[in-house]
Amino acid sequence: MNLLPLLTERFNAAIRSAFPNVEQLAEVTESTNAAFGDYQCNSAMKLAKPLGMPPHKVAQQLLAHVDLLGVVKEAEIKGPGFINLTLEKEFLNSQLNKAYEDPRLGIPLPDQKKRIVVEFSSPNIAKEMHVGHLRSTIIGDSLAKIFSELGHEVIRLNHVGDWGTQFGMLIHYIKQEHPHLLDGKERATLPELMRWYRAAKGCFDADASFKKSSQEEVVLLQGGDDKSLKTWEMICEISRQGYQEIYDLLNIELVERGESFYNDELPIIVADLKAKGLLEHSEGANCVFVDKYKNREGNPQPLIVQKSDGGYTYATTDLAALRHRIRDEKANQIIYVVDQGQSLHFNLVFDVAKRAGYYDPYKTSVNHVPFGLVLGADGKKFRTRSGDTERLIDLLTESTNRANEILAEKNPDMDPSQRANLANTLGLSAVKYADLSVHRSSDYQFSYDKMLKFEGNTAAFILYSYVRIQGIKRQADIQSIPNVPFTLSHLQELNLAKKLLQFPDTLAAAAQDLAPNRITDYLFTLAETFNAFFRDCRVVNDPHQDIRLKLCDMTARTLEKGLSLLGIKTVSKM
Numbered sequence: 001m002n003l004l005p006l007l008t009e010r011f012n013a014a015i016r017s018a019f020p021n022v023e024q025l026a027e028v029t030e031s032t033n034a035a036f037g038d039y040q041c042n043s044a045m046k047l048a049k050p051l052g053m054p055p056h057k058v059a060q061q062l063l064a065h066v067d068l069l070g071v072v073k074e075a076e077i078k079g080p081g082f083i084n085l086t087l088e089k090e091f092l093n094s095q096l097n098k099a100y101e102d103p104r105l106g107i108p109l110p111d112q113k114k115r116i117v118v119e120f121s122s123p124n125i126a127k128e129m130h131v132g133h134l135r136s137t138i139i140g141d142s143l144a145k146i147f148s149e150l151g152h153e154v155i156r157l158n159h160v161g162d163w164g165t166q167f168g169m170l171i172h173y174i175k176q177e178h179p180h181l182l183d184g185k186e187r188a189t190l191p192e193l194m195r196w197y198r199a200a201k202g203c204f205d206a207d208a209s210f211k212k213s214s215q216e217e218v219v220l221l222q223g224g225d226d227k228s229l230k231t232w233e234m235i236c237e238i239s240r241q242g243y244q245e246i247y248d249l250l251n252i253e254l255v256e257r258g259e260s261f262y263n264d265e266l267p268i269i270v271a272d273l274k275a276k277g278l279l280e281h282s283e284g285a286n287c288v289f290v291d292k293y294k295n296r297e298g299n300p301q302p303l304i305v306q307k308s309d310g311g312y313t314y315a316t317t318d319l320a321a322l323r324h325r326i327r328d329e330k331a332n333q334i335i336y337v338v339d340q341g342q343s344l345h346f347n348l349v350f351d352v353a354k355r356a357g358y359y360d361p362y363k364t365s366v367n368h369v370p371f372g373l374v375l376g377a378d379g380k381k382f383r384t385r386s387g388d389t390e391r392l393i394d395l396l397t398e399s400t401n402r403a404n405e406i407l408a409e410k411n412p413d414m415d416p417s418q419r420a421n422l423a424n425t426l427g428l429s430a431v432k433y434a435d436l437s438v439h440r441s442s443d444y445q446f447s448y449d450k451m452l453k454f455e456g457n458t459a460a461f462i463l464y465s466y467v468r469i470q471g472i473k474r475q476a477d478i479q480s481i482p483n484v485p486f487t488l489s490h491l492q493e494l495n496l497a498k499k500l501l502q503f504p505d506t507l508a509a510a511a512q513d514l515a516p517n518r519i520t521d522y523l524f525t526l527a528e529t530f531n532a533f534f535r536d537c538r539v540v541n542d543p544h545q546d547i548r549l550k551l552c553d554m555t556a557r558t559l560e561k562g563l564s565l566l567g568i569k570t571v572s573k574m
């Protein structure tokens, strides 16, 4: 049961009955400060203008019409016209009883189940995944988990960059320098591949004849030439193993559907844009101009769908992918978790797709979910000491190693293999949590020290709170918690109950805003609220032991579920 929609609905009804001539939806929020009650309705200020009434009067009218019986104990008008609401104790107890019994912790199933494509990670073949792909992978996985938990069908797609001119260059280089690899009997390694990629790029930029041959190689590849295709497959396979290592480490599942998947559709897309009168010829290329977005000279931005050499582009592929996801995959929502540097690209693609009739915004929602940069201690783009972009695998290993050191210091008696296991979980969780706990559109500074701290808004703090509750349950030394109904009355008990009951609304908000940091914020305050409760309320050997243990249990379940939505597993000891 979500409390926000319940209160909002009550105030909607009040607006309709008090002011039948205005059309406005009520605005109810969680209070940010306990001094303002648990929730507040802020509608009076907005209604005052159209009604030509002072907000305070509007608030009085609303209170006269709103039905809050059995839900709200106290509704008070404060300031210009805020209505502060404090929930009724009996209501909290009965809501918590229901949520406790519910294996879903009160998270409702949707009226209408949606099919949602979440596209994330999407590294480029022959290049190593780097820290830039880390955010996409972690944020995308979390969003996919949130939508699944809310009862939707989620398709997780990895739009791997496995097609395009860079392959011409690389295949040509391999044919020239390492021809023995072409029969497919022997395989190169990923580091080799990346070295060759850099070398090939160097030749491509410096040597006109190499460039020409590379371009011819692209044509061969796209035409389905056997040798070229085999080399391409080898390159993809080697890269794929590199990514898989990281996905396994992070425990992330993805369906690979790379750019090459849409290859046959590309000429069809261009012909279709032409038939629809959208295509324009400009400097030898075929483009669609988008008026809404202007370049520096103030002219409409072009979306290039076919280059002067006849080749198709990244954008053509995205148009084909969008069409496929809606027309064939029947998605109701598509989410692209891609860095904010590509915002213009997506804006143009979405606009052209609308005009071409591939996507109707009234039927499908399509969102680019942009995210900011990962910065180093110097405030610049995160790099290794050698100046290269940090390799993801090194970064994850480093975090795990440091977690191991910290644990060894904190707990020298722990069995080394158990410690290594825990360090693995902690190191990876710390990286995920640190990434998810800042709003995705902000850049954030990567700091092992900060993310591995045991206090503050970190994975370790939340995990530790969970472990602590397990300890309390062990201390009580009972087979199972007697299921007596909640009859909470202590202030800290009630505070914790209110926080627990906000979990379903938190998930809804995270899905609505496509922002997993809503969940980390929530878990952090939940853990703090729990600590305050545990400081002031004795649990074991107290007359209230049963209901307090139930509160502990409900907190642990909520922490566990919340962490799982961030891709983080709980641990039993720390």
Ligand code: ARG
Pocket: 119, 122, 123, 124, 159, 160, 161, 318, 321, 336, 338
């Ligand atoms: N491969 C691209 C890159 O690494 C990201 C792909 C984003 N997705 C898309 N549909 N264009 O920059």
